[in-house]
Amino acid sequence: MTTPHTDTPSAGSSRDRLLAAAKHLMAEEGYERVSTAAIAREAGTSESQLVRYFGTKAGLLETIFNESWAPLNPELVQLVAASTTAREATIAILSAMINVFDRDPDLARLLFFESRRPRGDTAEIQLSQGFLDFAKLVVHLIERGQKDGGFSKTLQPPAVCSALLGAAEGMVRDRLLATQQGQPPPFPESQIRAVFEAIVSGLGP
Numbered sequence: 001m002t003t004p005h006t007d008t009p010s011a012g013s014s015r016d017r018l019l020a021a022a023k024h025l026m027a028e029e030g031y032e033r034v035s036t037a038a039i040a041r042e043a044g045t046s047e048s049q050l051v052r053y054f055g056t057k058a059g060l061l062e063t064i065f066n067e068s069w070a071p072l073n074p075e076l077v078q079l080v081a082a083s084t085t086a087r088e089a090t091i092a093i094l095s096a097m098i099n100v101f102d103r104d105p106d107l108a109r110l111l112f113f114e115s116r117r118p119r120g121d122t123a124e125i126q127l128s129q130g131f132l133d134f135a136k137l138v139v140h141l142i143e144r145g146q147k148d149g150g151f152s153k154t155l156q157p158p159a160v161c162s163a164l165l166g167a168a169e170g171m172v173r174d175r176l177l178a179t180q181q182g183q184p185p186p187f188p189e190s191q192i193r194a195v196f197e198a199i200v201s202g203l204g205p
Helices: 014-029 036-043 049-053 057-069 070-082 087-104 106-111 130-150 156-182 188-202
Strands: none
Touching: 014 036, 014 049, 014 057, 014 087, 014 106, 036 049, 036 057, 036 130, 049 057, 049 070, 049 130, 057 188, 070 130, 087 130, 087 156, 087 188, 106 156, 156 188
């Protein structure tokens, strides 16, 4: 199912247009199948501008990943500050992450279907710094929760983080695949937080 592309070639700087065009085209067609020429054409600019700003197509994709996490950071800081316990903060930020991906399906497709595939113009698979920072925040909250009694001290924080992020990715992926197939979401948004609450409750002391 093709999602509508609302970005217009005349909107924003050439750099912003290239980012928007690349995110949409790569999400719809896949990283390998989209050429830099197609991205530049969609953005209403030239390949030389793409090279100037991002170097390569891999550099463009990396920038999309890194900059897409930026708007989430202030929201996460507010959620952590408003939470009374580390467990509550963990549930809140994981739920917020899924809601962000629901609002931006192109970003979700790229993160879950393209970010970890080997690519011809890059030597290795690299996770975005934004994702790594998010994972560090989850680990930090788990460590804080072990100190305040919210999480079991017998569990290693990286293992708990991996399990929670895996659950989040699974829920995002299932909702995304349903949308692509023109089907309603397999479960409502209310279930997202309920599932995290159930998982986190089971991780207590």
